Amino acid sequence: MCGIVGLFLKKDDLRPQLGDMLTDMLITMTDRGPDSAGIAIYGDEAAGLKITVQSDTPDEDFAGLDAALSGALDTEVAMRVASTHAVLTLPLDKEAKALAFLEARGLRVMGSGESMEIYKEVGLPKDVAARFGIRAMGGSHGIGHTRMATESAVTTLGAHPFSTAGDQCLVHNGSLSNHNAMRRKLAKKGVFTKTENDTEVGAAYISSRIAEGASLGEALEGTLKDLDGFFTFVTGTKNGFGVVRDPIACKPAVMAETDDYVAFASEYRAFADLPGIDAARVWEPEPATVYFWER
Template identity: 60%
Template sequence: MCGIVGLFIKAPELEQDLGRLLSGMLETMSDRGPDSAGFAIYGSDKADLVKLTLSHSDPAALERVAGALDAHLGYPAERTIRSNHLIVSVRRADEETARAFATAAGLRLVGAGKRMEIFKEVGLPIRVAEQFGLSGMSGTHGIGHTRMATESAVTTKGAHPFSTGRDQCLVHNGSLSNHNSVRRELTREGLSFETENDSEVAAGYLTWRMREGASLREALENSLKALDGFYTFVVGTENGFAVLRDPVSCKPAVMAETKDYVAFGSEYRALSGLPGIESAHIFEPEPAKVYAWERA
């Protein structure tokens, strides 16, 4: 079943409330996905730095590897540890070196980008949000997911969002029927996958199309032909987020837009606690139509 949410902030004064609002939306979707949860936050960035989100089952290992990484790079990298996830900012020229060092030391790369930070874990959504301190985070936009596992095991790796490209991630409600054949095609194109989850394939397809020069909108439009099944996608990028439903619109979806924000939820109740919701433009996204918003 699963529940997905997204929030794009238009008004700068609301950016400090992004995490608090997204946390409430995520908690409301708990009964649609109590197995695991995750979210991506697009916050501040610094010129020439790339954020790597890394994880390890033993939080103590994160501090040890972070210290060793500083010595390896020759400078102290900015870092934040939230439970069993480490966010480390390295110079763009050192990104591949840092990735290789961290993974060789046993850490798992969850995502990378100038602005994106991803957190996900097994457990009830409210506990996952509290574990990583979502309510205290700020930023311009974020997406989240509560998972009810159907086609694959309940694991941290299998939780959403899935990220296969820099500053790009995807959450998905539904099921793809041809994900194995698409996975084989993308593997031949040089992409690699960590899980058997069909949602990771969807994320990979968008990454591949965008690497080939397509815009996010074009990549999503192409996915309507390439990905077969019933689904709703919510996609985050460095500058915004987008929504796409399959041509039949099999899965529930509702959106709200005001002068201050755009919000998405699998059900209206996920949006009911947002400020000004009583005067928002509420609508159901049309089938096979891409909806996208970006920062100016």
């Protein structure tokens, strides 16, 4: 079943409240999928690259990690730890070497980018949000997901959002029927996924299209032609936020827009505490129709 939320702020005065609003929206969706949850926050740009990593034994794995990575890269590395996750900041041109170092140490890379941070774990949305301090995080936009696993195990890596490129991520409600065939097509292009989850294939498809020169809107339109099944996708990029539903649109979805923000949720009740919601334009996104906003 699963529950999705997304919030794109048009005005900067709401930026400090982004994490708080997204947390309330996601908690409201708990009964749509209580086994794991995650949020991607697009906050202030780093002076370089931010890589979010996860560990089941953070006290052991994060001790001295910044110093070790700094030595391996021969450059300064900053680290901020939040429970089982750590955000490492380093020069952009050191990304490939840093990712190889982190994966060799058995750390799970949640995502990377100049502004995006991804936090996800097994557990209820209220607990996941609390352990990472999501309410205190500000930013321009974000997406979240609470999962009911149907096609893969309940694990941290199986939780959404999925990221397969810098500052890009995806959350999904539904099921893809041709994800294995698409996985093979993407592998031939040098785009590889790490999990059995069909959502990661959707994320990889969109990021590969953007890497080939497609706009966010064009990449989302491509999903309607190349991906089979029933799905609602909500995607985030460094500058944007997009939504698309399959031609049948059997999964619930609703959107709201004011002069201050655009919001998405699986159900209207997630909007209840948003400022100005009484005056918002509220609608159900049409099947096979792409909606996106960019800064």
